[in-house]
Amino acid sequence: MFDIDPRKISSEDFPKEKSIKEKLLFLLNYAVLAPSNLNSQPWKFSVKEDSVEFLPDFDCWLKVSDPDKRELFISVGCALQNFIIAAEYFNLSCSVHYKKETVDVTVSELDTYSTSSLFPFITKRFTYLGDFKNEEVDRDIFNLYTSENHSLHFINEEETKSQLCLLSLEADMFRYIHPKYKQELIDHLPPGKFENSLMRFINKFSQYIANRELPQDLQKNIAAISIDSETPISLIKVGQAFENIYLHAFSKGIYIKPQSCTLETPMAKKRINELLLKNTNRKIVQIFFYGYPTNVDSHFTKRCSVKEKLVN
Ligand SMILES: Cc1cc2nc3c(=O)[nH]c(=O)nc-3n(C[C@H](O)[C@H](O)[C@H](O)COP(=O)(O)O)c2cc1C
Structure with missing residues (x-):
């Protein structure tokens, strides 16, 4: 077995x-x-x-x-x-x-x-990769999973969401340009997925450049998890809470899409912490979008x- x-x-x-x-x-x-x-x-x-x-x-x-x-x-x-x-x-x-x-x-x-x-x-x-409906989600289910180890933050202000979205566009660009980063993506994504995600990025980016409009997938519901000291065990505990969130949300028809690229480069990480936590000593360790799916492509x-x- x-x-x-x-x-x-x-x-x-x-x-x-x-x-x-x-x-x-x-x-x-x-x-x-x-x-x-x-x-x-x-x-x-x-x-x-x-x-x-x-x-x-x-x-x-x-x-x-x-x-x-x-x-x-x-x-x-x-x-x-x-x-x-x-x-x-x-x-x-x-x-x-x-x-x-x-x-x-x-x-x-x-x-x-x-x-x-x-x-x-x-x-x-499973991890949902599509777009979300433009609908609010009851947050109470997530509050079950806060603890002394970590805090959950919900990003409400449109201005903060826009800045987060721009940061994520920049971080995305970095990973397609940086040769080692790009290679790691190619090596770990299933065949064809790298090309798909690159095309999605190019569409989003050209939309932004042409219209000065932020991408349509600026998600309505965004949350982040922070901790005050980044030790292996506190990160493991964040993972435990995050999996509970994934499963509990799933049981209610709510899908989770982790968004890690903004935390993967030192510059973007620094800016994300300034944006979401202002001047505290805490650190954002996970960001995720959540919501009701527009179409469920279970894979x-x-x-x-x-x-x-x-x-x-
Ligand atoms: C710590 C962590 C970070 C992740 N970051 C991302 C991400 O930035 N973008 C994304 O689409 N999925 C992200 N995922 C989801 C994984 O890609 C996904 O779990 C993996 O491909 C396995 O697929 P499954 O969740 O559908 O079983 C993340 C998952 C974890 C646990």
């Missing part, structure tokens, strides 16, 4: 009568369905009799677009959260111990039946098997 295509996982196959270790290996199939920057899947697992250690996989680190490993650790957190949600669904309680840049999860069987409303959406979730990206991600 750990050498299969994780996309084919079914809750019917949960090894009820088998050892905890077998159960952990099964549950990791849900962990790897998590989102990650450019689908880099930068996680590894060390499985013991009743525990799993979640580790960053630096072989999958995208050095050019993610120099400070921000997205790498957030992605590990997303996988960790999927694992915890799946474990609870199958009546296993998780005791989570955060270390320096890894996380140990020890599980034990529960007698009582627990419900996990997010579990069914782990296999259904499921590929994943490595759990076996490929096991270490001793």
Whole structure:
């Protein structure tokens, strides 16, 4: 059950009568369905009799677009959260111990039946790449996922949204021009996707130059997550919250589109922090658009098997 295509996982196959270790290996199939920057899947697992250690996989680190490993650790957190949600669904309680840049999860069987409303959406979730309807979304669902570790910010003012949009246009341009950045994109996007995204960018850019109009996809609903110190563990915790947001939104028909390029170059990152946080010491670590989709083109990206991600 750990050498299969994780996309084919079914809750019917949960090894009820088998050892905890077998159960952990099964549950990791849900962990790897998590989102990650450019689908880099930068996680590894060390499985013991009743525990799993979640580790960053630096072989999958995208050095050019993610120099400070921000997205790498957030992605590990997303996988960790999927694992915890799946474990609870199958009546296993998780005791989570955060270390320096890894996380140990020890599980034990529960007698009582627990419900996990997010579990069914782990296999259904995907990243939406289309446009959003021009509709407000009830934000209350997101407030469930603020914590001492991080804050959620909603970007309301039209002027701030316009500036954010311009910054994202500039950051996008940088990644198509910078040879190493461009190469990293080409290497990690599925065939044909680089050309598609370049064409989308050129259309947006020419629209801006010709009409001085900001692109039509200036999204109505934009949110950001900030933390006060950028440590691996606080980023992993942001990833856990972000995955909860992804899944909870999905359960309500709301789609999430992470927007990372503005945080991927030092200059754009500095300006985004000035724009959204003014003069505080906090740092924006994730930006995302959200809303109701104009058309749902569900597409499921590929994943490595759990076996490929096991270490001793
Ligand atoms: C930390 C992080 C940053 C991401 N940044 C972007 C982004 O800037 N643009 C985008 O379209 N998707 C972004 N994504 C989504 C990934 O591209 C997506 O998760 C991955 O391709 C796998 O596809 P799936 O989410 O549909 O399973 C990001 C995801 C994570 C976890």
